[in-house]
Amino acid sequence: MEKYLYFSEKIARTQAVSTSDPANDGSIQVFRISDSVNSGADGLFPDVSDFAAGSEIFKSGSIVVDLLVHADHAGNFGSYYGTPTAGTKVRIHPNALSYDGTQDITVLSKAQDPVYGITMSSTDGNNDFDFTQAKPLYTGDAACFPLSRFIGAVQVSQNQTALTFLPHTNDTTGADGTTNFDKAVLTHANDKFHVICNMLRDIAGDNKMQSGMITFADDYNGVYYNDNPAGITDCDLSLDSAD
Numbered sequence: 699m700e701k702y703l704y705f706s707e708k709i710a711r712t713q714a715v716s717t718s719d720p721a722n723d724g725s726i727q728v729f730r731i732s733d734s735v736n737s738g739a740d741g742l743f744p745d746v747s748d749f750a751a752g753s754e755i756f757k758s759g760s761i762v763v764d765l766l767v768h769a770d771h772a773g774n775f776g777s778y779y780g781t782p783t784a785g786t787k788v789r790i791h792p793n794a795l796s797y798d799g800t801q802d803i804t805v806l807s808k809a810q811d812p813v814y815g816i817t818m819s820s821t822d823g824n825n826d827f828d829f830t831q832a833k834p835l836y837t838g839d840a841a842c843f844p845l846s847r848f849i850g851a852v853q854v855s856q857n858q859t860a861l862t863f864l865p866h867t868n869d870t871t872g873a874d875g876t877t878n879f880d881k882a883v884l885t886h887a888n889d890k891f892h893v894i895c896n897m898l899r900d901i902a903g904d905n906k907m908q909s910g911m912i913t914f915a916d917d918y919n920g921v922y923y924n925d926n927p928a929g930i931t932d933c934d935l936s937l938d939s940a941d
Contacts, residue, residue: 699909701901703848705882706840707935708917711831716823726818727805731829748835751799756792760833763790763803766826770819778813787828790816803829833918840918841866841935842911843880845902853891859884861898865938881936884915887929894928 718726749755756763765771767782775782782788791814794806806815818825834840847864854860863880884894901912901923914923915933922930 701845701909702842702911703845703901703914704840704842704911704916705914705933705935706834706916706918707838707933709831709836709839713829714827715829716826718818718822718825725804726820726822726825727807729803729805729825729827730801731803732801749797749799751797753792753796755797756795758833759792760831760835762830762832763795763805764788764828764830765790765816766828768819768824768826770821770824771816774808774817774819776808776811776813776815779816788816790814838935838937841880841882841937843882847880848898849879851891851895851898854883856888857886857890859886859891859894861894867938878938880938882915883934883936884928884930885932885934887931890928897923897928900924 713731715729715731718729755761764787767784767786767788769784771782771784775788776791776794778791779788790805794811794814794816796804796806798804805818807817808815809817843863843866849862849864852860852862861882861884863882865878865880867878886894897914901914912923913921915930916922917933922928
């Protein structure tokens with residue numbers, strides 16, 4: 699039997715889009731995202747073709763879409779949204795969203811879905827969207843380490859602690875001969891290193907729970923072990939990297 703510690707690192711990936719893509723299918727309801735704009739760790743979708751076509755990526759909550767309401771949108775919202783005010787943001791219901799599996803996101807119009815649909819402005823540039831990652835999606839966004847592979851904790855600074863594990867690759871030597879480990883570096887309230895250590899001790903010594911997964915630091919959902927006595931505010935994961 700084994701205990702596992704779950705961690706997630708919330709990386710800010712978002713992409714702002716204001717121009718629809720009528721050239722794609724003649725519709726102002728279609729918006730194109732790309733991995734050449736805001737790509738990589740600080741953008742949305744390092745590879746936009748990674749996700750399957752359909753609406754599941756929205757229904758799962760992995761990607762959320764917010765629309766900045768413009769005066770042009772008056773009367774264009776389905777009944778679900780009420781009567782939004784210009785200048786406010788509305789989160790589009792996932793039932794109104796679909797992805798083509800390549801790069802285009804379609805928003806159903808009010809005519810297509812009187813409840814969740816939104817008819818876009820015919821003035822290009824008046825439809826301002828933010829597409830934001832809300833759950834772990836990519837390698838390194840989350841990790842689950844066996845407690846038996848925990849090596850130790852090191853105080854990095856007054857408000858940071860590094861938890862080190864044997865690498866998930868089972869290879870402690872990198873290609874360049876360096877010694878590699880998996881790490882979770884936690885940012886927390888000042889002078890709480892001993893509290894982090896106590897949290898680990900409590901997990902290891904809990905005989906009532908002999909196995910299973912324990913959420914230690916889940917940045918995406920703001921969930922931390924035992925109601926976060928160390929005041930953890932950030933988790934930075936590095937996998938199979940040099941010490």
